[in-house]
Amino acid sequence: MSSSPNLYVYHHGEIILLQDAFLHISDLAVQRGYGIFDFFKIQNNVPLFLDDYLARFYESARLMDLSVPFAPAELKKVLYQLMEKNQIPESGIKMVLTGGYSEDGFTPAAPNLIITQQPVSLPPAEVVEQGIKIITYSFVRELAQAKTINYTTGIRLMKEVKAQNATDVLYHHNNVITEFPRCNFFIITQDNQVRTPGEDVLKGITRKNVLELAAKKYPTEAGAITLTDLAQAKEAFLTSTTKRIIPIVQVNDQLISNGKPGSVTLDLLQDLAALENQQAMLNVL
Numbered sequence: 001m002s003s004s005p006n007l008y009v010y011h012h013g014e015i016i017l018l019q020d021a022f023l024h025i026s027d028l029a030v031q032r033g034y035g036i037f038d039f040f041k042i043q044n045n046v047p048l049f050l051d052d053y054l055a056r057f058y059e060s061a062r063l064m065d066l067s068v069p070f071a072p073a074e075l076k077k078v079l080y081q082l083m084e085k086n087q088i089p090e091s092g093i094k095m096v097l098t099g100g101y102s103e104d105g106f107t108p109a110a111p112n113l114i115i116t117q118q119p120v121s122l123p124p125a126e127v128v129e130q131g132i133k134i135i136t137y138s139f140v141r142e143l144a145q146a147k148t149i150n151y152t153t154g155i156r157l158m159k160e161v162k163a164q165n166a167t168d169v170l171y172h173h174n175n176v177i178t179e180f181p182r183c184n185f186f187i188i189t190q191d192n193q194v195r196t197p198g199e200d201v202l203k204g205i206t207r208k209n210v211l212e213l214a215a216k217k218y219p220t221e222a223g224a225i226t227l228t229d230l231a232q233a234k235e236a237f238l239t240s241t242t243k244r245i246i247p248i249v250q251v252n253d254q255l256i257s258n259g260k261p262g263s264v265t266l267d268l269l270q271d272l273a274a275l276e277n278q279q280a281m282l283n284v285l
């Protein structure tokens, strides 16, 4: 993380400079990798789809038996205070909730809430124009519905992703596809159905938005997708808050269709961008 002297963070009940924010080494996040987080985007000073991200943050905390030290309305106030202080109109806010300062290195204690804000930018246009190559790997995230801080497998595989000249790695188990380490996955079938895995995935907010937008124009389904379905798909793409929609044009050694981003994918990206722009016009600050 950048240690820009001008960035403020929320830590231990206060808004302080990032360079002054420290967590004690007894925190369960350090000792055991125990914690959850969430991340949302701010466009034109407006936090996009904030209620959806907050709902997921509280749900992840519940699933990991961690209690958020604020009710949602109070947490929102803190978020707006931080945004006011930082003044970064195009940015992302990350809320991390850790297992706390554990006496014995295993038993959770009062959770620590850390909130940071950083500038973000969209993926370069050429990534969307060209699409990406991905590789596949057999793995299922533990407690997939929770946005935990455990990205061990994804981080460990980064070297292999690079070695294969790919951009990301798609998890599957017994031939059934789930998600990427940090993104959700979609295919467009030959008869223009928009499909995304329904089980063992994090319910991405971008996934939700794309499903709703797609349902206005195409048959849409959240259910099992196999590697064979992917091999026969007309188009494929990934979704996430920072990446929005990125077309996938190659899986391991196999091209998808003609190896170019598909028209339904690009159409949905336009719709998603329009939805985000529409939200960003509701400038509440």
Ligand SMILES: Cc1ncc(COP(=O)(O)O)c(C=O)c1O
Pocket (backbone or CB within 6 Å): 147, 179, 180, 181, 182, 183, 184, 201, 202, 203, 204, 205, 206, 207, 239, 240, 241, 242
């Ligand atoms: C495991 C996982 N799946 C999917 C996503 C995409 O979710 P969202 O669209 O809410 O960013 C993320 C985001 O970080 C993630 O960590």
